[in-house]
Amino acid sequence: MTNNGRLKPILDVNEKPKLALWITLSLQHLFAMFGATVLVPILTGLPASVALATSGIGTLTYIIITRGKIPAYLGSSFAFITPIIVLSTSHNVQTAMLGAFLASLVYGFVALFIAKFGVNWLLKLLPPVVVGPIIVVIGLGLSPTAVDMAMNKTVNGVKEYSLENFLVALSTLAVTIICCxxxxxxxxxxxxxxxxxxxxxIACIAGIVDFTPVIEAAWFKVPEFIIPFVTYKPEWNVAALAMVPIAIVTINEHIGHQMVLSEVVGKNFIKDPGLHRSILADGIAMMFASLLGGPPSTTYGENIGVLAITRIFSVFVLAGAAVFALALSFIGKFSALISTIPNPVMGGVSILLFGIIASSGLRMLVDEKVDLSINRNLVISSVIIVLGVGGAMLKFESINFELPAMALAAISGVLLNAFLPKEVK
Incomplete structure (x- = not known):
């Protein structure tokens, strides 16, 4: 035990394990992040190999910028799933990557303001009564995608109900729940x-897995990066601004992760290396992801859970997980194997995962004791949820700009919180 009553870490932040142990622990940590990291590209249509590569690059970048003081692994962010799908469908994937790049700039500006003025202004701008309902919207907004993947199959370009697929999805869901x-x-x-x-x-037993891509894939294959001025000529698209408001949610999530991680590890990461540095590192990792065609990255709650259980806080282990993720992204047969995961399997997992996201928003409201008997709080949360889940959008055809529901809900919540008068119960 340490002086403050915590269990001593097996490996502290700057401790380096021996090679065999390093490999084992690094792979163990990668496995903890793997499922959610590859789920995002599968849902958004981005290559899973690119997501693995940008996850590894982002984590290494984060560790370097935070001076090797924060044990964190960066995976694919669920908050950006809907905007990526909307922009990729209504425009193209390059517009979605531009949006992710602009969102990463928000991280940079917020980091500068925190370094100059502290963090209280951000917490006032994004109180739990705003962030909680937005998280609910993220989870519920993704629920139709999960159910569609679980229940339907595409035949000749037309979606139709499939009992076989739904049974596979429910079996997958049952196993995931048991694990939880x-x-x-x-x-x-x-x-x-x-x-x-x-x-x-289960899907293999049901005969709905096609191994042809794995058989035909090469062992070594460079990920299908989407790089500006290399694979495409970047063009300004005002629609990309729709992804910017989502950054206010992920930045708030980042702050929460840093607070919890500080408690778990027993070091104040808010002060050293500083919240401004960790947010900047997160933003630069997201910028690299956008420049390579991967989903925006973010710190993971699963990462904190693994650290708390294993008490392996070594940044060398986290860096090892990043290196292995990067290496796996270049193994063609491994990437092909990921692409053969059937939709009902991902749908079954997503039913629980997206529900947990929505429930975590409710949990924030409860934990922060947000009083919904106060009309001001009730109005803010109600407007956010209905706009977000209802699919409201702000569309300006003259400039080809569309603000999707999640972004509109986030902006509305921030504005209502800023301008509605305080109410005393």
Missing amino acids: VAFKGFAKQIPVLLGIVFGYI
Whole structure:
């Protein structure tokens, strides 16, 4: 035990394990992040190999910028799934990457303001009564996608109900739930990965897995990066601004992660290396992802859970996980194997995962004791949820700009919180 009552870490932040142990622990940590990291590109239509590569590059960048003081792994952000799908469908994937790049700039500006003025202004701008409902919207907004993947199949370009697919999805969901509530230790922290693995086995038994891509794939293959001025000529598109408001949610999430991580590790990361530095590192990792065609990256709650259970706080282990993620992205057969995961398997996992996201928003409201009997709080949360879940959008055809529901809900919440008068119960 340490002086403050915490269990001593098995490996502290700057401790370096021996080679064999380093490989084992690094792979263990990668497995914890793997399921959610590859789920985002599968849902958004981006290459999973690129997501793995940008996840590894982003994590290494984060560790370098934070001076090796914060043990964190950066994976694909769920908050940006809907905007990426909307922009990729209504415009193209390059517009979505431009939006991610602009969102990363927000991180840079926020980091500068925090370094200059502290963090209180941001917490006032984004109180729990705003952030909680936005998180609810993110989870519920993704729920139709999860159900569609679980329940339907495409035949000749037309979606139709499939009982076989739905049974596979429900079986996958059941396994994932069992992992969440019945397992202990490290296994409890990787329900998504275990759910995908067992769901994949069930899908193989059901005969809905096509191994042709794996057989035909080369062992070594460079990920399908989408690089400006290399694979495409970047052009300004005002629609990309629609992704910028989502950054206010992920930045707030980042602050929460840093507070919890500080408590788990027993070091004040808010002060050293500083919140401004960690937010800047997160933003630069997101910028690299946008320049390579990967989904925006973010710090993961799963990462904190694994650290708390294993008490392996070494940044060398996290860096190792990043290196292995980067290496796996260049193995063609591995990337092809990921692409063969059937939709009902991912849909079954997503039903629980997206529900947990929505529930975490409700949990924030409860934990922060947001009083919904106060009309001001009730109005803010109600408007955010209905605009976001209802699919409201602000569209200006003259300039080809469309503000999707999630972004509109986030902006509305911030404005209502800023201008509605304070109310005393």
